[in-house]
Amino acid sequence: MFNLEMGTEGLRQNQENFKSDSETEETEETEETKKEEEKEEYNKFIEKIEKAEKENKAEQDDLMQRLSKKEVSAFQKTKEKIKKGCKIGIVGTMIVTSLLAAGCGAEKSQEIDHWSQVNIEEARETVPGEVIKGWVDYGLRSIGGWKEDGEDSLVMIGSGRHYYRITQENLEKFKHKIGDEISQFLYYSTVEISRDKNVTGKLLDARIKTFFAKYVENAMENDMNTVAHGFFEKASSNEWQQLEDYIYFGVEQSGINGEEDEVKQSPDLSNLDPTLK
Amino acid sequence: MIINKKIFSALGIKDLPLEKQEEIVKKLEDIILEKLSLKAIKKLSIENKKNFFELLESAKPIVIYNFLSENILGFEKLAQQTAQEVVADFKK
Numbered sequence: 001m002f003n004l005e006m007g008t009e010g011l012r013q014n015q016e017n018f019k020s021d022s023e024t025e026e027t028e029e030t031e032e033t034k035k036e037e038e039k040e041e042y043n044k045f046i047e048k049i050e051k052a053e054k055e056n057k058a059e060q061d062d063l064m065q066r067l068s069k070k071e072v073s074a075f076q077k078t079k080e081k082i083k084k085g086c087k088i089g090i091v092g093t094m095i096v097t098s099l100l101a102a103g104c105g106a107e108k109s110q111e112i113d114h115w116s117q118v119n120i121e122e123a124r125e126t127v128p129g130e131v132i133k134g135w136v137d138y139g140l141r142s143i144g145g146w147k148e149d150g151e152d153s154l155v156m157i158g159s160g161r162h163y164y165r166i167t168q169e170n171l172e173k174f175k176h177k178i179g180d181e182i183s184q185f186l187y188y189s190t191v192e193i194s195r196d197k198n199v200t201g202k203l204l205d206a207r208i209k210t211f212f213a214k215y216v217e218n219a220m221e222n223d224m225n226t227v228a229h230g231f232f233e234k235a236s237s238n239e240w241q242q243l244e245d246y247i248y249f250g251v252e253q254s255g256i257n258g259e260e261d262e263v264k265q266s267p268d269l270s271n272l273d274p275t276l277k
Numbered sequence: 278m279i280i281n282k283k284i285f286s287a288l289g290i291k292d293l294p295l296e297k298q299e300e301i302v303k304k305l306e307d308i309i310l311e312k313l314s315l316k317a318i319k320k321l322s323i324e325n326k327k328n329f330f331e332l333l334e335s336a337k338p339i340v341i342y343n344f345l346s347e348n349i350l351g352f353e354k355l356a357q358q359t360a361q362e363v364v365a366d367f368k369k
Contacts, residue, residue: 071330078333083310085341
């Protein structure tokens with residue numbers, strides 16, 4: 001009986017061991033299959049990228065044939081810099097579009113009425129109506145914040161080495177201040193440039209973009225891989241990303257439905273990263 | 278990055294390991310910027326093209342951006358379209 005029990009126990013143990021070995025093998029096999037699938041997926045994506053790179057290369061060759069030797073050489077030497085310039089354009093535009101959609105500067109001086117109305121209308125066309133309201137808040141947050149040291153000053157050009165935090169308490173004040181700031185900028189630009197509204201409209205459009213592009217430049221120069229990382233993502237990540245999706249990548253409405261509410265309501269700012277000071 | 282992490286799933290790459298996702302997105306971003314650079318240069322008038330190549334060597338990226346923005350009508354729209362095109366091609 002004793003022996004039999006031992007035998008049964010031994011058999012059970014063997015079965016357990018066998019089962020365990022077989023489970024390990026199965027897990028290993030599953031992991032291997034998963035890795036294979038991942039590799040296949042990855043290769044598929046890389047193929048697409050290589051195809052796009054080839055197309056770019058063909059376009060570049062085509063362009064180079066139309067340029068002089070000197071121009072080709074200048075292009076080759078500064079290609080990365082040109083791309084960086086384009087990047088400033090893309091990110092800067094996101095900020096400006098959000099501000100325009102928020103109506104910044106629109107209710108101030110008559111002198112800038114032409115500029116602001118035209119551009120706000122244009123900006124609004126690119127934004128789905130239901131998110132406009134949310135943009136008023138996060139568009140403003142996107143460009144910076146309020147100094148915590150008690151000084152009533154805004155984040156300005158040239159202060160890119162400092163980081164700021166917006167809180168629920170100072171948000172309204174901040175909105176008001178930034179609105180004034182933009183209006184003033186537009187007003188003085190109008191005076192400086194011309195009274196001709198057609199010319200002024202065009203020039204101001206370019207100048208206001210430059211104004212905000214400087215934020216972008218500061219962030220890039222301060223060793224931040226992305227501007228969003230420095231100024232925006234930490235402060236209001238969901239909203240910022242939503243903005244990017246809408247403007248640049250046309251993510252289908254259905255893909256982001258779940259997050260729409262986050263855009264419409266003010267985000268919880270209580271968990272802001274303390275490094276944003 | 279001009280492509281954010283949320284779009285990873287829309288691109289169909291969310292099942293890949295994170296470092297692979299980031300690698301792909303970085304490459305995509307590079308493609309977008311390269312394509313935009315080429316398109317922008319093509320859009321410049323003969324005279325502006327000449328000026329553009331003259332300022333390139335000494336100019337900072339912000340100056341390059343300003344030049345393109347001031348001399349190409351709808352540069353920002355072009356940027357948007359380019360990004361969308363590249364992403365759409367990738368999603369096919």
